Amino acid sequence: MSRSKARKAWQGRSLRQQLEARGVYIRSRSDKGLAEEAGGAYKQIDDVVEATRLAGISKPVVRLRPIGNVKG
């Protein structure tokens, strides 16, 4: 999905509420900008990591979880 589609598909404001409900601290210049980076705009990270592992081009070592998000 392209960034512009992501922008349409996810309302920045509800995204902010979702993230804050999960304890993620957010600083963003606009809700629209925040919406560009909506998790749903990306592929499932587990699928991507598993594919790189199976292909032998990476080795998972640690899982990071966001606690803060700063976005232009």
Added chain:
Amino acid sequence: MAISEHLQRISDTLRELPPRYKDGMRVPARIYATDKLLAGMDETVLQQISNVAGLPGLTEAALCMPDGHFGYGFPIGGVAAMDVDQGGVISPGGIGFDINCGMRLVRTNLTHDEVRPYLHRPADRLFERVPAGVGGTGLIKMSRREFADVCERGAHWCVEQGLGWEEDLLVTEEGGKPSSAPPTAAAGR
């Protein structure tokens, strides 16, 4: 015939678009993806990586990573290695025009519980100090000559200006000063 039908299965996680797929391709385009990820990949991504395969000096193949998605010229997640002795080029499109847009991983001994109550402090500071978004501008204004100086000496310039520490240079690629990259080799614009 859809482009995806030209894909040859190399393994469970690797597909290949052979150079005969279209005129101009010099090397194969290879896509790392499982069936599931491939199914979710837009055809435009495959078109973009096959276009990359037409760049001069490319070694072996144009690659697309499993998170590949539509970009500006290159797909995001596209990888290409160029051999300068084989006519290779530097393609700004290959990094989506945001040079040095990258990842930083800084390790700390602080635990999540220790950081949590103060998280707003570094986040707010980053938000204030790091220019971001369309129209964002930096804190430093400089002349063309000064800019050439920065290009030449890289992160060393920053340290001299008090914008970084000596230790930062130790953990920066090429000591924060890329060799064989004279700014005079670039056009004025």
